[in-house]
Amino acid sequence: MSVAPVIEVERLVKSYGRHTVRALDDVTFTVPKGDIFGFLGPNGAGKTTTIRILSTVLDPTAGTIRIDGHDLGDDPLAVKERLGLMPDEVAFYPTLTGEQHLLYYASFHKVPRAEARRRAKESLERFGLGEAGSKKLKAYSHGMKKRLALAQCLLHDPEVVIMDEPANGLDPQGMRYFRDLIRSLHHEGKTIFLSSHLLSEVEQLCKRVGIIDRGRIVAVDSIENLTARLAVGAPTILHVTAAELSDAILEAVGAISGVTAVERTEAGAKVTASPGADVGPDVSKVIVLGGGKLREIRTEQRSLEDLFLSLTGGGPV
Amino acid sequence: MNLLTFFRGLPQVARQEFLANLKSIRLLIMVAVLALAVVGGSYGLSGGTGGTNLPALVMWPHPAYEANGSQMASVFVSDPFGSPRVDVRVTFSTSFRATGDLGEARTNASGFVRFPVWNRTEVFVTAQTGTVQVGSQITWFPSLVNFTWATDQFDFGGDSVRETLAIHVVDRSGAPAEARLSVNGTYVRDVDALGYGRLGLPVGPSDITIEVDTEAQTFPVFVFEDPVGSLFGGPDATLFILSAFFLYLIVPIFAIVVTFDAVSKERVQGTLDLLLSRPVSRSGVLLGKFLGAFAAVAFPVTLVNLVGLGVITATSGESPSGGFATAFLGFTLLLIAFYVLLQIIFSTLAKTGGTAVLFGVLVWLLFNILYNVLTLVVGLLIADPAARFQFGLYAGLGNPSSIYQQLVLLYAPLNLTGFFGGTAIGGDVLGAAAAVWLVVLLVLALWVFERKAAA
Numbered sequence: 001m002s003v004a005p006v007i008e009v010e011r012l013v014k015s016y017g018r019h020t021v022r023a024l025d026d027v028t029f030t031v032p033k034g035d036i037f038g039f040l041g042p043n044g045a046g047k048t049t050t051i052r053i054l055s056t057v058l059d060p061t062a063g064t065i066r067i068d069g070h071d072l073g074d075d076p077l078a079v080k081e082r083l084g085l086m087p088d089e090v091a092f093y094p095t096l097t098g099e100q101h102l103l104y105y106a107s108f109h110k111v112p113r114a115e116a117r118r119r120a121k122e123s124l125e126r127f128g129l130g131e132a133g134s135k136k137l138k139a140y141s142h143g144m145k146k147r148l149a150l151a152q153c154l155l156h157d158p159e160v161v162i163m164d165e166p167a168n169g170l171d172p173q174g175m176r177y178f179r180d181l182i183r184s185l186h187h188e189g190k191t192i193f194l195s196s197h198l199l200s201e202v203e204q205l206c207k208r209v210g211i212i213d214r215g216r217i218v219a220v221d222s223i224e225n226l227t228a229r230l231a232v233g234a235p236t237i238l239h240v241t242a243a244e245l246s247d248a249i250l251e252a253v254g255a256i257s258g259v260t261a262v263e264r265t266e267a268g269a270k271v272t273a274s275p276g277a278d279v280g281p282d283v284s285k286v287i288v289l290g291g292g293k294l295r296e297i298r299t300e301q302r303s304l305e306d307l308f309l310s311l312t313g314g315g316p317v
Numbered sequence: 318m319n320l321l322t323f324f325r326g327l328p329q330v331a332r333q334e335f336l337a338n339l340k341s342i343r344l345l346i347m348v349a350v351l352a353l354a355v356v357g358g359s360y361g362l363s364g365g366t367g368g369t370n371l372p373a374l375v376m377w378p379h380p381a382y383e384a385n386g387s388q389m390a391s392v393f394v395s396d397p398f399g400s401p402r403v404d405v406r407v408t409f410s411t412s413f414r415a416t417g418d419l420g421e422a423r424t425n426a427s428g429f430v431r432f433p434v435w436n437r438t439e440v441f442v443t444a445q446t447g448t449v450q451v452g453s454q455i456t457w458f459p460s461l462v463n464f465t466w467a468t469d470q471f472d473f474g475g476d477s478v479r480e481t482l483a484i485h486v487v488d489r490s491g492a493p494a495e496a497r498l499s500v501n502g503t504y505v506r507d508v509d510a511l512g513y514g515r516l517g518l519p520v521g522p523s524d525i526t527i528e529v530d531t532e533a534q535t536f537p538v539f540v541f542e543d544p545v546g547s548l549f550g551g552p553d554a555t556l557f558i559l560s561a562f563f564l565y566l567i568v569p570i571f572a573i574v575v576t577f578d579a580v581s582k583e584r585v586q587g588t589l590d591l592l593l594s595r596p597v598s599r600s601g602v603l604l605g606k607f608l609g610a611f612a613a614v615a616f617p618v619t620l621v622n623l624v625g626l627g628v629i630t631a632t633s634g635e636s637p638s639g640g641f642a643t644a645f646l647g648f649t650l651l652l653i654a655f656y657v658l659l660q661i662i663f664s665t666l667a668k669t670g671g672t673a674v675l676f677g678v679l680v681w682l683l684f685n686i687l688y689n690v691l692t693l694v695v696g697l698l699i700a701d702p703a704a705r706f707q708f709g710l711y712a713g714l715g716n717p718s719s720i721y722q723q724l725v726l727l728y729a730p731l732n733l734t735g736f737f738g739g740t741a742i743g744g745d746v747l748g749a750a751a752a753v754w755l756v757v758l759l760v761l762a763l764w765v766f767e768r769k770a771a772a
Contacts, residue, residue: 055594057771077322080596091587095337107329108595152591 005030006160006191007037007054012063014049014215023049025215027063031193031208036186038206038223039195042312046215047195048088051164054193055085068159081109084158088165088195090145094138098129098148101137102155109156116155123151143174150181161185162193167201179205203304213312226307235260235272237300238283242268242292249290256282268295326597327605334609338575339616347571348617354563355625360632362555371397372451374405375483376444377467377513380457381431381491388437388457391491392430394444397471397483399513401428402446409434410441415452417443427511431491462532463489464496468525470540480540482516484508486527499526552629552637553730559625560645560725565718568618568649569681572656576610577677579660580770581667593771603661603766607759611657615650622646644728648721651751655717656680658758665765688716710741714750723747 012027024046031037041047052058054065056076064071070078092101099120106116124133127147132140140148146166153161166182167175182205185192196202202209203223210220219226245268253269254262258277263270273279280297287294338344374394381391390409394402405424408417409432419440422430434440434457443452466486470479486496486508493512498505500516501524508514516525518540526535583589592602622645630636637645663676692712699705713719723740724747740747 052590052771055590057590057593077325077596077598080594083594085591085594087587087590089587091591093337093588094586095340104329104333105591105595108326108597110596 004033006033006068007031007193008064008066009050009054010064010066012050012053012065013061014046014053014058015061022215024053024060027212027215027217029210029217029220031191033191034186034189035208036182036192036194036206038202038209039193039212040197040199040202040209040308041212043197045212045312047197047212048164050212051085051088051162051193051195055083055162056080081156082159084153084156084161086149086153086161086163086166088168090142090149092137092140092145092148095136097134097136098124098140098144098151099133101148102152105152106155111156119155120151123155127151142169143171146170146174146178154185158190160191160193162195164195165197166194167196167198175201199304199308209304211308211311218311219307223304223307227301227304235275236277236279238271238273238280239265239296239298239300240268240271240283240287240294241296241298242287242294245269245287245292246290249287249292252286252290253283256286259283322598324598324601324604326595326601327608330592330597330602330605331609331612332605334579334606335612338610338613341575343574344613344617347574348621351567351571351618352621352624354567355559355621356628358559358563359555359625359628362558362629371471371473373449374402374444374446374451375469376407376442376451376453377469377485378442378453378455379465379467379485379487379491380455381465381487382489383433384490388434389491390430390432390434390440390442390455391487392424392432392442392444393485393487393512394424394428394430395485395511395513397469397473399483399485399509399511399515401426401511402444403428405444405446407432407442407444410443411437413441413452413454415441415443429491462529462534464494464527464529464532465489466496466527466534468538470538478520478540478542480518480520482518482525482538484514484516484525484527486512486514486529488529494529497528499528500524502526552633552635553641555629555633556626556637556641556645557725557729559629560649561722564622564649565652565722565725566685568652569656569685569718571618572610572614572653573660573677573681575614576657576660576664578664578667578670578673579606579610580664580766581670581673582664584668584770585670589771599767599770600763602770603665603763607657607661607762610661611654614653614657618649618653619646622649638730641728641730645725648724648728651724651755652717652721655721655754655758658755658762659717662758662762662765665762665769684716684718688719711746714742714746717754720747720751720754724751 008030010028012024013022014024015022027050039047039050049058053060056072056079064073066072067079068082072079102120102123103116106120111119124130127150129144129147129151132144167178170178182192182194194202194206206223208222211218250262250264250269253259253271256279258273258279259271260274261272271279271283280299284294284297375397377393379391381389383389392407394405394407396402401424403424403426406421407424407430408415408421409419410416411418419434420432422432424430439454439456441452441454443450464486466484469483471481471483472479473481484498486494488494493510496508496514498508498514498516500518505516506514518538520540520542522537522539524535525538526533583592626637626642659680660677663680664673667673667676696705696708699708713723723742726740727744727747
């Protein structure tokens with residue numbers, strides 16, 4: 001990888017209660033600068049624990065974390081300056097207004113008061129909270145709180161944005177809004193650490209993912225590589241959509257080198273071939289020459305979900 | 318970790334904590350409670366009264382004689398203004414225990430009871446209505462004049478000076494006498510048809526003369542400028558009672574009410590993670606929480622205390638001595654610091670809002686009620702009398718409320734501590750104990766927060 005990693009997590013361990021329960025066990029991964037990194041795992045796998053440690057809320061039991069080269073243990077303030085956190089639970093002070101929240105949080109980042117006011121106003125406008133900015137938080141809907149969470153997370157222009165289940169509890173429009181926003185942050189060059197259990201969300205946004213299960217990292221790679229790796233050793237499956245498939249044609253398909261099984265389906269046939277075998281052209285030729293009316297041959301794609309289920313032992317997502 | 322890092326986040330968190338608390342309803346409620354206690358106490362204790370210091374029932378007992386010469390008690394029962402109290406139970410007894418062994422009677426429409434006592438030379442008489450009971454003694458002895466009188470002094474002005482002399486006069490038969498009343502030889506008025514008369518007297522000595530027909534009796538009466546003052550009056554005494562008996566109970570409640578969920582609330586509502594992820598140090602956040610909450614309590618409490626000092630000065634005409642007033646203001650701040658720190662510690666340990674409330678109640682109970690019981694029990698367990706004595710002397714140092722009380726005692730004028738009981742522990746020991754308490758609580762708070770804040 002040519003780009004220097006901006007998040008480096010090395011042999012991270014977090015244990016509770018006399019070190020008997022290991023919430024995180026030897027977690028290691030890196031995130032290159034400017035990447036959108038998907039962090040996947042079943043509930044209770046250690047996603048939020050990892051995020052709380054990354055965002056300096058929780059102290060690790062062992063291991064090192066570097067953000068943009070700054071060691072979290074040695075120089076936590078430098079790390080904190082470079083981080084923006086959007087927590088899973090969007091929780092704020094009920095009696096403060098949206099704007100007061102932003103000013104309060106900005107005050108920790110040494111943003112001058114006038115500049116903080118300007119940024120708060122701008123950021124409230126950007127996230128559609130222009131009018132709500134002067135309202136107390138107890139009047140906010142869940143979606144508004146989510147947007148305020150974003151505003152506070154980006155207010156100090158952090159290099160690394162950590163998001164814990166950002167699409168949680170949002171309606172489809174809200175989820176689309178968030179997707180677009182994450183993409184635009186990506187274009188601004190920010191590194192995004194996106195924890196989610198919504199696989200489709202991660203699939204649409206991230207190139208690389210890390211998968212955690214029971215406190216251990218089970219895979220870190222690009223989605224392509226991971227699915228390819230999954231495909232290795234697995235049979236290739238072709239779904240054939242065709243009419244007038246005679247038994248003779250199916251027999252001929254079954255005789256093609258590499259094909260291990262053929263079965264008739266409602267739309268046509270399902271052809272299973274040995275791993276790595278590229279039987280598509282032969283199958284289409286046999287069907288067409290045999291007089292079948294071929295409409296489509298589709299190679300079955302291994303999805304992130306298959307990958308996820310196979311890596312996490314099919315546990316609940 | 319350098320010093321700047323150690324305090325990182327302190328001013329922001331302190332400011333936020335201060336402002337949030339200042340605007341909270343619970344603080345307003347506590348200010349109202351405190352103001353009522355301090356301002357009301359200052360006014361009431363320095364002699365201003367709402368006119369409630371007049372007795373509900375006044376009894377005028379007289380020795381009298383039947384026409385055949387046998388002895389008889391004539392008792393008039395009225396209010397302080399001479400209006401008769403009808404149907405009041407009056408009992409007669411042979412001893413001061415007021416068993417009513419001689420019998421009882423009820424006052425008639427004129428407020429009188431006449432009760433034969435035959436040849437007894439003294440009886441004890443009580444009058445009772447509701448739960449108010451007054452008692453007195455009547456003795457029969459040869460008299461130079463053919464009438465008897467009873468007197469009482471009242472404070473009708475509500476200024477603690479009992480400048481009104483009420484007189485009740487009956488003749489030898491126990492019936493209201495037609496008496497003329499004079500002060501220092503000058504005729505003032507006759508008593509009314511029931512024998513009651515009232516004289517306004519100047520402060521100091523006066524000679525009162527009662528004339529019935531041709532007979533006259535003169536006796537001296539003294540109106541004290543401030544009858545309570547001779548015991549424990551004055552602005553210092555008021556301030557002392559206020560701080561040692563009222564504020565030492567209320568100020569901790571104030572501090573606890575404001576601080577009990579300072580940390581737990583952030584955790585429960587989920588704002589703690591976002592706060593800790595900022596460029597702050599744990600120590601900075603904790604100290605900011607402490608200073609903000611402390612200021613939010615100290616500011617209104619000091620304000621109310623200053624108003625209280627003003628009220629004391631206004632009602633008693635002179636201000637409390639400067640050193641004592643300053644000590645009072647300062648030690649109250651110390652008391653606030655103790656309890657705010659205690660609550661911050663427990664608030665960090667509390668996982669839920671309910672636990673935080675419970676901890677608050679327990680802390681108050683511990684240092685205001687349970688501690689005394691505990692030291693009492695421990696004291697009883699110490700067999701050696703000398704050791705027990707030493708323990709009793711210093712046991713209070715384990716209780717921040719007690720340290721406050723003793724410090725206030727230490728700075729109170731000596732004539733007050735003579736009356737209320739002082740402290741046998743020197744200022745150096747008390748000061749050291751206070752400092753140790755502060756440092757230990759502060760270090761403990763930092764340590765607990767470092768470990769438990771985001772656990």
